[in-house]
Amino acid sequence: MMQRRQLTRLAFALAATLGLGSTPALAQPAYPNKPLTIVVPFVPGGPVDVMARTLGDALTKSLNVPVVIDNRAGAGGNIGSQYVAKAPADGYTLLMATGSILSINESLYPRLGFEPGKDFAPVSLVGDMPLIVTVNASVPVKNVADLVAQAKARPDSLLLSSPGNGTTPHLATELLKREAGVTLVHVPYKGGAESATAILSNQVTGGIESPPAVLPHIRAGKMRALAIAGPERLDSLPDVPTTTEAGLPGLQIVSWFGLVAPAGTPAAVIDKLNKETLAALKTDEVKARFERLSIRPMGSTPTALATLAQQDRLKWGQIVKASGVRLD
Template structure:
């Protein structure tokens, strides 16, 4: 088997189009999809839904394995080192696929070179939230309020280097505000203190924000994506409110180890695409606030990850944020 795999990798390197012998009946055993986060979170829930739905499409079981830790780097490194045979995949987010290379000085994988992109599942916009005690009713008013009250407004994040942190950094950079960053160990603790008024502002994903918005416990001033969220159609984007070009979302993508044969990637892409186009799955993902990407090709995911890496590299450099 090892010799056959080496032949497959050599064939890919030489640009040969013949499907390797070992992959002609792919898949013929269980596939593992690694989640670089703990069980119970939004990425884990999404992975389990996709893994269940893809079984009848591929004709094989797909199991979900959580390998949390290191800001998602432990799971990502594991997949980067796995055999490139299509039987070990990762459902990753912006962190391991684009952001971490600029945050961690000693990363043991390259987010853009260690993986073969399979498909972008979608992206989850962040929401600019405020405690009801904040008088601002929109982003413009928050900017004015912050500048009129220097040192009195702070924003919570789920941790240094997280999307919720970097969105706040980008907001400060583009608006000239100086909202103080207060990092927490997770989204839950951050939102708890936002609810309690210990901090006044937070940038968090739509899925986490929805229950508090529906209960009237927090107020949404804007979504941070380029387009409005289908889950919050009445909430305008920051771009609409004068913060031009602002786009801070968490994207989700399935990847395999670099060197996985292209025919195997193509089969996986087609299978995941069929699942994502299923009306029931689409409805469930939309209810969770997930937005569909413009394209589902492996090339589209590669280009999107590269663009995100470039964007966040500039933000991280300007902010001086580090996660080691």
């Protein structure tokens, strides 16, 4: 009898060792097995929203699950970002983040509700676009050198608009002041459309704006592009020099966008999302839709995205501090 009991225990132990005694309920389902959500922390229709929907369509095809876009706008992107930071770290809730969310806002806002450097797991850089130094077409300024010369000859005579205090175009103006050693007047408006309208109506001299906000007006001859504030010329404006070519190499203002997940998301999930994102960014459909916004598809490793955010956090933190801008 004792021998039979020992043999029975041995059989059970062997079955457990071989996995024969495990139950199917304990097996982990393959990722993903339900819809994913990409939170866009801005209103529908803008560049970030278009990018997220474009990427979402591609991921829907490759992952074989629906990818839903959830717009949660407000507070410079902080509301939607906080939502994702507090979401379960399972890979089913992602954030289409801007560089400002991951590297600038913590210097601007006393209370974010999340820590950009700690509360997100980077997936991949998605794209970037340089800002454009522009003026009203009637302004007698033909290039960056003319702009700087006028600012030095007549301090406070140049007014540059932006979509609002603390926005990237505003901080670009602060960077221009520092790099060129000039005095400029910043005039904030309530969004990109109002800022562009101010340039068109000659309320201000110009601005350092995103391509979607000003390209139609440049093509129509109502604005003049002086320089591209990025590492290379835009295909859509091949005759416009970069700021480096124009003599201001330190005036680099590139808006970038990255896909992130809540911190703690399993590494295997991040790896899969990274792989699928990189593949999506190489498709002709994604490249074509990004090109219409003058956005370059820019996939990366998670580590490269984290490094970029940290570098910009230091760069823009100094500029924000020098400007004295704080937002509630």
